[in-house]
Amino acid sequence: MPAKGKHRRPKFLRLPRSIAVAGTGGAALALPLMGAVCAHAAAPAAAVPAVVQKVTTVSVSAGGAAEKAAPKTYVVKAGDTLAKIADRQHVSGGWKKLYADNRAVVGADPTVIRPGLKLTIGGQGATPSSASAATPTSVRPAVAAASATRTAAATAAKAADAGYTLPVEGATIGTGYKVPGSMWSSGYHTGVDFVVPTGTTVRSVAAGTVVSAGWGGAYGNQVVVQHADGRYSQYAHMSALTVSAGQAVTEGQQVGLSGATGNVTGPHLHFEIRTTPDYGSDLDPVAYLRAHGVVVA
Structure with missing residues (x-):
């Protein structure tokens, strides 16, 4: 029996950290605290799928745009x-x-x-x-x-600023442009003939790209060069070629040596200016050279 007027300090049982005791009308309920903690920790994790889903959607959309382009x-x-x-x-x-x-x-x-x-x-x-x-x-x-x-x-x-030059140096013109005659299939001369001996150096009149180099039937050995203005120059009846198709050339660069191959009566250089690389699209070659500052005798 405790002494009168004194109270004994109640002893409390030490419970595990995972258990809480709650009184409910004299009864005791054991509640697991870890469950509550886990419930709170799960909340932020639930937001992760939404973020992932958003990134995936953007990635697919970007891929579709790339396919269209x-x-x-x-x-x-x-x-x-x-x-x-x-x-x-x-x-x-x-x-x-x-x-x-x-x-x-x-x-x-x-x-x-x-x-x-x-x-x-x-x-x-x-x-x-x-x-x-x-x-x-x-x-x-x-x-x-x-x-x-x-x-x-x-x-x-x-x-x-690229320059132009004569296809051969010191040459005079023999047959001029559009001189009529039955010897030509078009009924007239489609270029000009520079009278030069076989073996004379033939030069590209301006920078450009060689589109063809080889045998040209009546033209004999020929070279055709495309220039920056979209025009084409042709060099025919040559005895030798020194360039090939697809090759870039500069103004005055050697493309071959003059000769008498093909349908000719003597050695000379047949020179044309065309709007296309093919026969039948000829322009006045002398007027073309003069328009680019070249003095033609």
Whole structure:
């Protein structure tokens, strides 16, 4: 029996940390605390699937856009220019964009493209560097377009400054342009004949690309060169050729040696200017050379 007026300090049982005791009218209920803790921890985890789902949706959408912008390949044909191709293929940005995307294939001069060249339409010509990847998306297209414009303008200016020269030095003209006669299938002479002995060096009148070099029937050994303005020069009856199809040539570069091959009455150089690489598209070659500052005797 405890002493009167004193109370004994009640002894409490030490419960495990995972159990809580609650009184309910004299009865005791054991509640697991860890269950409550787990319930609270599960709440943030439930938000994870929503985030993942959002990322996946964006990724799929981006992939669909990439498929719509898939590039295609265009094979250059005789008489093509970048401007013509860009117009026919509806290239946004015109020939400058087309050149920027295909600079590695076309080369330094956008005005000279050869038949058989494969161009990418609607593609990206260069792989972005890490620096460009860090540039805001809204800024990159403007910077790229400005750079391509400056490059193309500089190249075009360089091409415009390119000079012209005579195909042979110190020669006089024998038969002139459009002289009538039954010996020619067209009824007239389609070029001019420079009277030179066999073995005289024949030069390209301007920079360009050789589109054909070989036997040309009545023309004998011939070379045809495409120039930056879209015109073609032809050199015929040569005794030897020193260039091949697809080769780039500069103004005054040797393309062969004069001769008397094909249908001729004596050694000379038959020279034509054409609107296409083929027979029947001739222009006045003397007027063409003079228009480019060349003095023709």
